[in-house]
Amino acid sequence: MQTITQAESIPVVRSVDVLVAGGGPAGVAAGFAAARLGAETLIVEQFNCLGGVATAGGHGHICLYSEYGTPVRVVGGVPFEMAQRVTKAGYGVVNNSSTDFEVEGMKLVLEQMAEECGAKLLYHTFLSDAIREGRNLTGVIVQNKDGRQAILAKRVVDCTGDGDVAARAGCEFDVGEDGTGHCQPVTLMFTIGGVDYDKVKKFRGNDYKLQAVWKKAQDAGDMRPFQNQIMGWWWTPTRPDQVGINFTHVNFIDATKAGDLTKATVEARKQAYEAIQVYRKYVPGMENCYMVSTPNTVGIRETRRIRGLYTLTKADVLAERPFADSIGYGSFFIDIHNCSGPGMDRKEQRPRTGFRYQIPYRITVPKDVDNLLVAGRCVSVDHEALGSLRVMPQCGVLGQAAGAAAALSIRQGVPPSQVDVATLQRTLRDQDCILDDADIARANPKAPARA
Ligand SMILES: Cc1cc2nc3c(=O)[nH]c(=O)nc-3n(C[C@H](O)[C@H](O)[C@H](O)COP(=O)(O)OP(=O)(O)OC[C@H]3O[C@@H](n4cnc5c(N)ncnc54)[C@H](O)[C@@H]3O)c2cc1C
Numbered sequence: 001m002q003t004i005t006q007a008e009s010i011p012v013v014r015s016v017d018v019l020v021a022g023g024g025p026a027g028v029a030a031g032f033a034a035a036r037l038g039a040e041t042l043i044v045e046q047f048n049c050l051g052g053v054a055t056a057g058g059h060g061h062i063c064l065y066s067e068y069g070t071p072v073r074v075v076g077g078v079p080f081e082m083a084q085r086v087t088k089a090g091y092g093v094v095n096n097s098s099t100d101f102e103v104e105g106m107k108l109v110l111e112q113m114a115e116e117c118g119a120k121l122l123y124h125t126f127l128s129d130a131i132r133e134g135r136n137l138t139g140v141i142v143q144n145k146d147g148r149q150a151i152l153a154k155r156v157v158d159c160t161g162d163g164d165v166a167a168r169a170g171c172e173f174d175v176g177e178d179g180t181g182h183c184q185p186v187t188l189m190f191t192i193g194g195v196d197y198d199k200v201k202k203f204r205g206n207d208y209k210l211q212a213v214w215k216k217a218q219d220a221g222d223m224r225p226f227q228n229q230i231m232g233w234w235w236t237p238t239r240p241d242q243v244g245i246n247f248t249h250v251n252f253i254d255a256t257k258a259g260d261l262t263k264a265t266v267e268a269r270k271q272a273y274e275a276i277q278v279y280r281k282y283v284p285g286m287e288n289c290y291m292v293s294t295p296n297t298v299g300i301r302e303t304r305r306i307r308g309l310y311t312l313t314k315a316d317v318l319a320e321r322p323f324a325d326s327i328g329y330g331s332f333f334i335d336i337h338n339c340s341g342p343g344m345d346r347k348e349q350r351p352r353t354g355f356r357y358q359i360p361y362r363i364t365v366p367k368d369v370d371n372l373l374v375a376g377r378c379v380s381v382d383h384e385a386l387g388s389l390r391v392m393p394q395c396g397v398l399g400q401a402a403g404a405a406a407a408l409s410i411r412q413g414v415p416p417s418q419v420d421v422a423t424l425q426r427t428l429r430d431q432d433c434i435l436d437d438a439d440i441a442r443a444n445p446k447a448p449a450r451a
Pocket of ligand 1: 021022023024025026027044045046047051052053054056057059061062063064125126127128159160161162164187188189232246298299300301375376377378390391392393395
């Protein structure tokens with residue numbers, strides 16, 4: 001490859017205690033947790049809003065806050081607070097398991113929450129490199145309208161989903177399924193208006209996925225076979241004639257490559273318009289539906305998983321293995337979309353009713369670099385454990401713990417790997433997080449004791 005060498009002095013424009021890279025579900029929880037502990041905190045985000053997939057990705061549905069298949073809530077803290085706040089503000093609905101909301105309302109609510117806790121925001125800014133001295137990360141290089149700049153930080157929490165900062169800092173990572181390295185497909189969400197949703201629900205009955213419709217349309221040559229089932233219809237009573245559709249599927253994309261992201265976006269937008277034609281022709285209640293919006297970005301399910309002090313595995317998750325350094329719970333099924341075609345993957349796995357597992361703090365601590373934490377879907381897990389842990393409440397659980405640990409590690413004068421776990425856990429409980437059985441009992445006073 002041809003290269004160009006350019007000597008460059010990069011201005012240091014800012015110095016903060018905790019820099020949170022990326023403002024998605026993990027990033028907001030990390031930023032709010034650190035700021036609430038008094039750390040000077042800056043959230044740097046490439047788009048113009050907080051929320052990540054929940055807003056810039058157009059996905060107005062978050063789940064699961066509860067155990068699998070029961071209403072016993074196992075997630076508190078910032079992820080559940082977001083759901084309660086967006087509901088209170090009149091933009092959504094929440095129960096113990098999930099929330100559905102207008103993505104525009106969520107953007108506003110998250111900015112209000114940032115303002116209240118004093119977390120500072122820097123939008124329209126891309127994190128392009130890491131500054132490292134020996135094992136220590138000391139800041140990041142960003143690029144925006146102002147040019148290339150350095151921001152120094154005592155701790156960085158990488159919540160980019162892709163582990164961009166950690167990868168640039170030289171952390172080892174894994175990608176995709178064992179053997180092939182293929183990641184889950186990417187999806188461009190789209191919102192349709194002009195929908196008579198009651199009529200649709202009547203037609204749909206228990207066939208949520210509408211598989212027969214897509215087969216009929218494909219047999220008739222009305223669409224290409226890129227997908228064979230609806231992955232999600234997201235509806236909120238505050239916008240009764242609109243639904244957000246999780247349907248488009250683009251495989252074999254490396255979402256850390258701009259060329260692949262471009263290709264995926266162009267293809268997925270075509271898929272969305274093809275799907276609207278099928279809805280109009282085949283689904284009662286959608287005869288007059290129309291495209292309202294596609295979001296800023298394709299939704300990315302999987303890229304880098306940064307190697308940490310511990311790697312959470314499918315075996316840990318399915319065995320519901322307890323951890324002394326628990327920072328919260330996961331409970332979603334192993335949700336893996338087909339890594340090489342339409343529909344779900346053969347690795348999808350549904351657990352027993354009441355399934356929940358503890359998440360260890362060590363999966364947020366990279367093994368190779370100090371003063372850096374990772375949170376969200378780029379933590380240290382295997383491909384199948386990620387299938388469960390990647391959902392937004394758990395990304396928030398990870399973010400809140402990593403943000404709190406970042407602030408505490410500054411206070412304690414130790415690297416994140418040596419943070420006193422008991423103090424971290426006490427701090428998270430003070431922030432309404434749920435870490436163990438006793439916390440679950442407190443959050444669910446009416447729930448029967450577990451057998
Ligand atoms: C189509 C789809 C459907 C899903 N369905 C559900 C569901 O029903 N329920 C559920 O709970 N979860 C669902 N998920 C999973 C969940 O949304 C994601 O796994 C989760 O949002 C990951 O959170 P995160 O904070 O790690 O990353 P993201 O949400 O991806 O947030 C990362 C943020 O970092 C920013 N960023 C990234 N790189 C940079 C950079 N270099 N510089 C600056 N900013 C950067 C991004 O712009 C983004 O705002 C779905 C995901 C997809 C893609």
